[in-house]
Amino acid sequence: MKQRVQPRTLFICLTFLCLLAVWLSLALGPVSLPLTDILRAGLRLLGMPIDRTGLEQAELILGQIRLPRTLLGLAVGAVLALSGVAMQGLFRNPLADPGLVGVASGAALGAAVAIVGGAWLGGIPEWFAPYLLSLCAFIGGLGVTALVYRLGRRNGQTDVATMLLAGIAMTALGGSAVGLFTYLADDATLRTLTFWNLGSLNGASYERLWPLLLVALGVTLWLPRRAQALNALLLGESEARHLGIDVEGLKRELVFCTALGVGAAVAAAGLIGFIGLVVPHLVRLVAGPDHRVLLPASLLAGGTLLLFADLVARLALAPAELPIGIVTAFIGAPFFLFLLVRRGR
Amino acid sequence: MLEVKGLSLKRGSTEVLHGIDLHLRPGQVLGVLGPNGAGKSSLLGALCGELAPSQGHVLLQGRALAHWPGQERARRLAVLPQVSSLGFAFSVEEVVGLGRLPHGSGQQRDREIVEAALKAADAWHLVERSYLALSGGERQRVHLARVLAQLWPGEEGATLLLDEPTSALDPLHQHTTLQAVRSFADRGAAVLVILHDLNLAARYCDAILLLEQGRSHALDTPARVLTPQALKAVFGIDVLVQAHPERGHPLIITR
Numbered sequence: 260m261k262q263r264v265q266p267r268t269l270f271i272c273l274t275f276l277c278l279l280a281v282w283l284s285l286a287l288g289p290v291s292l293p294l295t296d297i298l299r300a301g302l303r304l305l306g307m308p309i310d311r312t313g314l315e316q317a318e319l320i321l322g323q324i325r326l327p328r329t330l331l332g333l334a335v336g337a338v339l340a341l342s343g344v345a346m347q348g349l350f351r352n353p354l355a356d357p358g359l360v361g362v363a364s365g366a367a368l369g370a371a372v373a374i375v376g377g378a379w380l381g382g383i384p385e386w387f388a389p390y391l392l393s394l395c396a397f398i399g400g401l402g403v404t405a406l407v408y409r410l411g412r413r414n415g416q417t418d419v420a421t422m423l424l425a426g427i428a429m430t431a432l433g434g435s436a437v438g439l440f441t442y443l444a445d446d447a448t449l450r451t452l453t454f455w456n457l458g459s460l461n462g463a464s465y466e467r468l469w470p471l472l473l474v475a476l477g478v479t480l481w482l483p484r485r486a487q488a489l490n491a492l493l494l495g496e497s498e499a500r501h502l503g504i505d506v507e508g509l510k511r512e513l514v515f516c517t518a519l520g521v522g523a524a525v526a527a528a529g530l531i532g533f534i535g536l537v538v539p540h541l542v543r544l545v546a547g548p549d550h551r552v553l554l555p556a557s558l559l560a561g562g563t564l565l566l567f568a569d570l571v572a573r574l575a576l577a578p579a580e581l582p583i584g585i586v587t588a589f590i591g592a593p594f595f596l597f598l599l600v601r602r603g604r
Numbered sequence: 605m606l607e608v609k610g611l612s613l614k615r616g617s618t619e620v621l622h623g624i625d626l627h628l629r630p631g632q633v634l635g636v637l638g639p640n641g642a643g644k645s646s647l648l649g650a651l652c653g654e655l656a657p658s659q660g661h662v663l664l665q666g667r668a669l670a671h672w673p674g675q676e677r678a679r680r681l682a683v684l685p686q687v688s689s690l691g692f693a694f695s696v697e698e699v700v701g702l703g704r705l706p707h708g709s710g711q712q713r714d715r716e717i718v719e720a721a722l723k724a725a726d727a728w729h730l731v732e733r734s735y736l737a738l739s740g741g742e743r744q745r746v747h748l749a750r751v752l753a754q755l756w757p758g759e760e761g762a763t764l765l766l767d768e769p770t771s772a773l774d775p776l777h778q779h780t781t782l783q784a785v786r787s788f789a790d791r792g793a794a795v796l797v798i799l800h801d802l803n804l805a806a807r808y809c810d811a812i813l814l815l816e817q818g819r820s821h822a823l824d825t826p827a828r829v830l831t832p833q834a835l836k837a838v839f840g841i842d843v844l845v846q847a848h849p850e851r852g853h854p855l856i857i858t859r
Contacts, residue, residue, distance in 0.1 A: 351691065491702055493692050497654050497685065502754070503678030503706040548692040 264545050266552045273559040277333075280566035284329040285321060287570060289578060292317050301326075327463040332569050333562035334468070334475040335460070335528045336538075338520040340561025341478055343535025344554055345520075348489040349408075349513040350422060353543070354598065356536035357521045360422060361403045361429030363532070366518075366525035368433040369399025370455050371440040378448045386466075393470040397522030403429050404518045408510075458529035458584030460569050467527050474523035478516050479558060485509060486550035493548070531584050533591020534561055534568075540598065605630055605794050606651060606681075606763050610660035613643075613650050613818075620646045621818045624660070628794045630760040633786060635805040635826075636798045638815030639839055644798045645686065647815070648767050651796065652683045664763065678706035682751040686767040688743070696722070696730045696738070696746050703753035721753035722746075724784040726777060740772040748781060752788065760792035767798050782808040802856045806830055807848075814838055830854045 286292050292300075296317040303309045304322050311318070339357065346355040346362075357363050373395035377388060407429055411422030441452050454461075488509050491499040500506050524531070538561045539553060546552050565583075568590070572581040606628040613621040621643045628634055636644050649655035651662055653669040662669050664681055672680075682703070690699070700722055704714040722728040727745040730738065738746065748769055755762040766785065770778040778801070786808050789795045799805045805812055805826065812829040814821040816838045822829045835843050835856070842859040 351689070353692065487705055490694075490698075491705055493694075494690055494699075494702060495685070495688055497683075498688060500654070500674070501652060501678060501681070501683045502702065503675035505674055543693070547698075548694055549698060 263547045266546060266556075269542075269546050269552070269556055270559070273556060273563065277559050277563045277566075280563045280570075281329055281333070283570055284332065284566045285325050287574060288320070288325065290316070290320060292320065297321065324463075327465055327468055328460050328569070329566065331460050331463040331468055331471070331527060332566045334471050335524045335531060336534055336561040336563070336565025337558045338471070338475045338478060338524045338561075339531065339534040339565070340538035340557040341482055341554065342517045342520040342524075343561075344489075344539045344550070344557050345482060345513045345517045346535065347539055348492055348550065349510060349517075350411075351493055351495070353540065354536070354595075355423075356533065357517060358530070358532040358535065360407050360426035361433065362400050362407075362517060362521045363525055363530055364430040364433030364437075365403025366396040366400035366522045367455060367530050368403075368436050369395035369397065369522065370526055370529075371437045371452055372399070374451050374455070375440045375444050375448055378445065390470060393474075393523055393526040396526035397519055399433075400522035400525070401515070401518035403433065404514050408514060454582075455525070455529040456584075457582030458531040458587075459572075459580075459582045460528055461580060463527075471523045471527040474519050478520045481512070482516055483551070483554045485512065486554055489513075489550040489554075490548075529582075529584060531565070531587050533587050533595065534565055537591050537594050538564055540594075605665050605761065606796070607663040607666070608651065608660070609663075611647075611650055611657050611662065612659040613646055613655055614658045615646065615655075619658070619818060621650065621657075624820055626813060626820075626823060628763065628796055630792050630794050631789055632811065633789045633795045633797060633809045635809035635812045636796060636815060637800075637802065637805055637812055637829075637838075638821075641817075642815040642838075643818040644815055645767060646818075648683070648765055648796070648798060652681065652765055653677075665761065675706045678754065680755075680761055681763045682754040682765070684747055684751045684764075684766045684769055686771065688747055690735060693734045693736050696727065696733050696735055699735050699746055700749045700753050703750040706754065717753050717756045718749075721749040721756055724752055724787070725749035726780045726784075741774060741777060744769065744772045745777065745781065748784070752784065755788075755793060758788040758791045758793035762793040764788065764793055764795045765797075766795065768800065769797065770799065770801065770804065778804060802830060802835070806854045806856065807851065827854050830856060 285297050296314065299309050300314050300317040300321045303314065303318055342357045346357055346360060347353050370392055373392045377391060407422055407425045410425040411418050441449060444452055488504045491502045491504050492509060496506050539557050542553055542556045542560055546556060568586045569583050572583040572586045575581055608624055608626045611621060611624040612619060624647065636647060638644050646655060650657050664672060697718060700718045701714060704717060722731055725745045725748045727749050730742060730746065735746065751764060755764055769781055773781060782804060785795055785797060809826055811824065812826050813823045814829050814834060821838050822834055830845060832843050832845055835841055844857045844859060846855050848855045
């Protein structure tokens with residue numbers, strides 16, 4: 260058997276990479292900030308009494324732009340990666356991905372309904388708008404996950420091929436509905452909508468961050484408690500039942516966590532594909548499929564990878580900025596094809 | 605210990621099992637034989653609670669299956685399905701270790717039990733391998749080790765249900781597997797095993813249930829069940845039955 264990396268080594272490496280990504284994400288941009296400024300401004304933002312001279316600009320850039328953006332990137336990446344692990348466990352297939360089974364497009368549809376419908380209705384309190392968006396994205400994601408899962412069931416077994424095909428159909432359906440909303444939208448809403456569909460961490464604000472951080476925290480605390488049950492589920496649903504696992508309850512939790520996580524991530528940063536597929540795969544290649552390692556490692560790796568992707572999006576065509584969904588798809592789609600080819604051998 | 609009374613089972617509108625009674629006692633290996641479609645796997649499904657009977661009931665240690673909390677039941681009842689579809693690169697040790705999930709007996713003890721179960725299934729040499737790199741027969745033995753580990757050491761009160769555990773095995777491992785099952789029962793476990801090979805059943809089982817179109821054709825010792833008349837009636841084959849020259853159990857020879 261191929262030698263696996265010890266979990267301790269893996270976590271040390273991932274933590275180091277994660278810190279590196281956070282540092283670069285805070286430091287790089289139109290104005291580069293030296294590490295000392297970042298640390299001093301960061302301490303000031305935490306309320307430490309540090310001399311402000313020469314720090315005004317750094318504090319403004321960090322506090323208003325780069326810190327929320329970095330936190331958003333970490334949370335979105337982590338939640339998408341965890342949702343990927345949950346989906347792959349639920350469908351007992353390493354190629355399941357929140358984007359492939361239509362969850363993300365369901366969430367995007369929910370977001371479109373909230374954006375366009377909200378603009379139509381008007382009179383929605385300013386403070387409530389981000390939450391309405393998260394709520395609708397969540398309901399959209401949950402609805403599609405439940406539907407795809409139901410369609411993929413045959414005689415008590417989950418038929419993965421049917422499920423993937425149902426996911427494609429739901430993605431197309433969601434896409435056409437989003438298209439309809441795009442057609443109906445006025446100029447301002449159109450801009451917002453287009454931005455969702457490509458995905459971006461641009462314009463991160465604390466209002467958009469809160470619901471996502473809460474969800475990320477919840478999913479992060481909840482899923483690892485089910486690590487052993489997920490391991491057993493990979494044997495098969497009836498095998499897991501014979502090992503004393505409450506399989507129906509577990510599946511409900513996984514669907515709920517995925518819908519919640521993807522819904523919140525899509526609401527906060529739009530459609531960012533392939534993180535949920537690529538990250539768990541990379542971790543499994545390195546450390547094996549045990550969910551007790553896979554879940555926390557995917558959490559770290561997801562946040563890290565998304566920050567690096569965001570750096571590419573920000574710096575590749577500077578001063579212009581690529582939507583991050585384009586970057587992740589550009590890396591993720593060939594990786595997916597590579598996995599398909601490798602599996603065939 | 606498993607008690608079945610008046611069990612009937614429907615799949616769709618067809619009745620696949622009708623009026624089955626049986627009593628699986630500690631220390632006993634009960635073989636289930638019958639042609640394809642006789643209801644063997646349906647019976648196993650009903651015995652482990654996967655399929656709900658339309659009539660009758662199944663009692664595990666005097667208590668209805670559905671009334672057992674999942675984990676407590678898993679400590680007493682283990683099931684080996686015909687095929688398993690594990691598509692992830694767990695090591696053999698991890699797969700067998702999953703059998704210890706219902707117990708919480710600690711890492712050290714679990715590791716000893718995994719080793720003992722793998723040795724019993726003659727798969728200890730595979731312990732470091734990736735499950736995905738194994739052949740069909742090796743996988744079958746690893747899953748056998750997993751269910752043995754789940755009930756280890758197989759004392760009285762443990763019930764093991766096996767669906768064709770020898771279907772992918774070479775002749776040697778057909779015997780080592782059933783020998784492992786036999787010694788499990790000798791320590792007090794109750795075992796029900798679906799088999800296709802009449803001679804293996806005759807050698808290792810204490811009792812045999814012969815199923816025919818969902819009904820019990822006979823339930824008795826191998827010598828009483830495996831008669832030319834019964835095998836002709838149920839399987840439609842002509843056989844000679846003689847005593848094994850060394851061991852004395854029935855030996856079935858097709859004509």
